[in-house]
Amino acid sequence: MNGKANGSxxxxxxYEITVVTGNRKGAGTDASVTLVIKGTQGETKAFSLxxxxxxxxxxxxxxEYKVTAEDVGELLMVVLRSDGGGMNxxxxxxxxxxxxxxxxxxxxxxxxxxxxxxxxVFEGTAKLPTxxxxxxxxxxxxxxxxxxxxxxxxxxxxxxxxxxxxLKATDVNSIPKDVQFTQEAMHDLHKARRAALxxxxxxxxxxxxxxxxxxxxxxxxxxxxxxxxxxxADHWREDCFFGNQFMNGCNPDTLKRCTxxxxxxxxxxDLIGNLLDTGDTLDKALEDGRxxxxxxxxxxxxxxxxxxxxxxxxxxTCASMGLFYTKxxxxxxxxxxxxxxxxxxxxxxxxxxxxxxxxxxxxxWLRNSDAQVHQMITHLLRVHLFMEPVAVATYRQxxxxxxxxxxxxxxxRGVFAINTLGRSVLIAEGGVADNTLTVGGxxxxxxxxxxxxxxxxETYNLPQILKERGVDDPERLPNFHYREDALxxxxxxxxxxxxxxxxxxQSDDHINKDYELQNWIKDLHDxxxxxxxxxxxHHVPKSFTSRKQLNKFLTMVIFTCSCQHAxxxxxxxxxxxxxxxxxxIMRQPPPTKKGVVTMMDLMDCLATKHQSxxxxxxxxxxxRIFADEKFLGDYPEELxxxxxxxxxIAAFQKKLQGISAKINERNSKIAVPYPYLLPERVxxxxxx
Ligand SMILES: [Fe+2]
Numbered sequence: 001m002n003g004k005a006n007g008s009x010x011x012x013x014x015y016e017i018t019v020v021t022g023n024r025k026g027a028g029t030d031a032s033v034t035l036v037i038k039g040t041q042g043e044t045k046a047f048s049l050x051x052x053x054x055x056x057x058x059x060x061x062x063x064e065y066k067v068t069a070e071d072v073g074e075l076l077m078v079v080l081r082s083d084g085g086g087m088n089x090x091x092x093x094x095x096x097x098x099x100x101x102x103x104x105x106x107x108x109x110x111x112x113x114x115x116x117x118x119x120x121v122f123e124g125t126a127k128l129p130t131x132x133x134x135x136x137x138x139x140x141x142x143x144x145x146x147x148x149x150x151x152x153x154x155x156x157x158x159x160x161x162x163x164x165x166x167l168k169a170t171d172v173n174s175i176p177k178d179v180q181f182t183q184e185a186m187h188d189l190h191k192a193r194r195a196a197l198x199x200x201x202x203x204x205x206x207x208x209x210x211x212x213x214x215x216x217x218x219x220x221x222x223x224x225x226x227x228x229x230x231x232x233a234d235h236w237r238e239d240c241f242f243g244n245q246f247m248n249g250c251n252p253d254t255l256k257r258c259t260x261x262x263x264x265x266x267x268x269x270d271l272i273g274n275l276l277d278t279g280d281t282l283d284k285a286l287e288d289g290r291x292x293x294x295x296x297x298x299x300x301x302x303x304x305x306x307x308x309x310x311x312x313x314x315x316x317t318c319a320s321m322g323l324f325y326t327k328x329x330x331x332x333x334x335x336x337x338x339x340x341x342x343x344x345x346x347x348x349x350x351x352x353x354x355x356x357x358x359x360x361x362x363x364x365w366l367r368n369s370d371a372q373v374h375q376m377i378t379h380l381l382r383v384h385l386f387m388e389p390v391a392v393a394t395y396r397q398x399x400x401x402x403x404x405x406x407x408x409x410x411x412x413r414g415v416f417a418i419n420t421l422g423r424s425v426l427i428a429e430g431g432v433a434d435n436t437l438t439v440g441g442x443x444x445x446x447x448x449x450x451x452x453x454x455x456x457x458e459t460y461n462l463p464q465i466l467k468e469r470g471v472d473d474p475e476r477l478p479n480f481h482y483r484e485d486a487l488x489x490x491x492x493x494x495x496x497x498x499x500x501x502x503x504x505x506q507s508d509d510h511i512n513k514d515y516e517l518q519n520w521i522k523d524l525h526d527x528x529x530x531x532x533x534x535x536x537x538h539h540v541p542k543s544f545t546s547r548k549q550l551n552k553f554l555t556m557v558i559f560t561c562s563c564q565h566a567x568x569x570x571x572x573x574x575x576x577x578x579x580x581x582x583x584x585i586m587r588q589p590p591p592t593k594k595g596v597v598t599m600m601d602l603m604d605c606l607a608t609k610h611q612s613x614x615x616x617x618x619x620x621x622x623x624r625i626f627a628d629e630k631f632l633g634d635y636p637e638e639l640x641x642x643x644x645x646x647x648x649i650a651a652f653q654k655k656l657q658g659i660s661a662k663i664n665e666r667n668s669k670i671a672v673p674y675p676y677l678l679p680e681r682v683x684x685x686x687x688x
Pocket of ligand 1: 565
């Protein structure tokens with residue numbers, strides 16, 4: 001077919017356009033929409049997409065059109081425009097494909113975003129800024145970043161100084177629609193809170209401000225209300241279960257090998273010798289690397305809730321220390337606990353040789369310290385807040401046709417929404433931290449800032465950090481399931497990244513020359529993790545000079561956003577839903593003498609029924625997996641369209657299946673399974 005254009009003969013072609021609307025609530029549009037095809041030799045007119053008597057662009061629907069237009073050469077982009085009309089005008093487009101029969105070519109345009117007034121979507125082949133590309137593509141990639149930078153700015157609120165950078169936003173509804181909670185997620189969040197309070201029957205507890213009578217009271221209450229109590233309710237008093245929690249509970253980050261006892265924790269052979277295996281001694285166990293420690297020194301000087309306010313309940317925690325021993329049976333058991341950092345007659349060392357109530361009490365206080373650190377450092381700071389700058393810089397510096405955008409987009413999904421919500425309902429005054437932690441009321445923010453000052457990206461290198469902590473040896477520290485599963489997943493991610501990078505970066509020189517990538521890491525260095533006065537270097541590279549260095553960084557990001565978050569988040573219901581297993585609030589000071597604590601004292605000390613119900617409702621909320629969640633290695637957005645990255649993804653998925661089979665096999669043989677790092681239970685990103 002031939003037509004006339006600009007007075008000269010120009011060939012016309014038939015274009016078969018397929019538009020896939022996202023399968024999510026609110027994705028469909030009633031607006032009038034048009035599409036323009038841009039190619040190497042110009043662009044078509046705007047085609048009105050929509051047919052008479054046909055409801056186009058409903059959620060999950062595929063619509064097809066045939067149009068005739070001039071030959072615009074090789075297709076580069078499509079421009080989708082909406083007139084904003086109709087009741088539901090916003091339109092979530094998954095992708096557009098265009099078949100040009102005359103050229104035997106199919107062009108794929110992965111979109112995966114909202115069309116509100118206009119969206120310009122690149123043909124899907126990933127390209128570095130230095131790759132050969134048409135001038136219009138080059139200028140559009142710059143335009144896309146310019147646009148994004150105006151929506152994704154670094155936050156500058158003084159309240160969050162001395163913490164990692166974050167997205168500027170007044171509240172969760174003010175962030176760009178592309179990064180808001182999906183309607184499905186919002187629905188799940190509301191449903192979870194209702195279910196926690198009503199269906200779990202917590203509403204009854206919620207209205208009781210009374211304390212418990214004894215530990216069985218917790219059990220009875222939860223059997224009646226919650227139905228199924230976590231395994232911890234049956235085993236929390238057992239020392240081997242207690243030890244296991246420091247490896248395979250919700251905070252696997254704290255345990256370290258102890259080869260020499262610190263001078264402020266003077267445990268002696270006399271004190272614990274009888275607790276060791278026959279023939280073993282304290283010195284021998286220390287020397288052999290079978291002694292481990294947790295030390296919550298960081299809690300020293302952190303204000304407690306109500307400490308300076310008489311109108312508030314006074315709560316307590318301590319900068320406690322715990323010593324653990326690996327028995328020949330393989331069990332890790334606690335053998336000594338000290339509540340404070342400076343030894344004294346009023347700060348005795350507690351052991352299993354003490355009266356039963358004393359030892360229970362000592363273990364409660366150690367778990368209480370761990371709960372503060374787990375919530376504010378391991379979970380909120382080290383995962384949620386530390387990963388947010390990666391998302392900000394990715395939106396600001398990597399255009400949607402950059403291969404690293406395509407690699408990272410699934411892993412940064414949801415973090416802006418949950419963190420922005422977290423800043424207003426969790427961290428803020430009167431929020432969840434104030435209601436559920438001893439360090440709430442301001443100490444929780446001080447604790448994060450104190451930790452962050454010396455925190456470094458190097459601490460995200462899992463194999464290295466496990467080695468430095470001395471917990472890398474399965475012979476000396478068996479049954480550390482988190483370590484085994486996390487390392488398997490780490491290696492799979494590393495190999496996946498190793499396969500993807502050379503597709504685009506044939507040499508280290510390509511890394512050096514990719515100025516978008518260099519801008520990305522510079523933005524992270526300067527604005528994501530600024531080294532403010534009083535900070536140690538956070539060890540963010542200023543630039544990338546090799547594929548190896550880039551691989552390490554990307555592996556840390558992907559692992560932390562997916563696996564680490566899953567390990568420390570989705571384990572929370574099992575840990576905190578039976579409060580004596582991990583009391584996050586203590587309402588009385590710790591004892592200073594042995595032999596005086598009674599059951600009544602402990603009940604006075606633990607959270608009230610009301611407080612316990614708030615904690616359980618909160619962890620129930622936080623362990624929801626959204627209906628539209630995508631799990632590790634599942635990339636249905638198909639942002640990559642070329643064969644090479646697609647086959648790398650397929651290989652990654654195959655490895656994950658193998659890891660899953662191994663974990664399931666191991667779990668089938670142990671009394672307390674460790675399911676949190678099953679790849680099919682690990683969401684790609686931090687979304688809750
Ligand atoms: Fe989380």
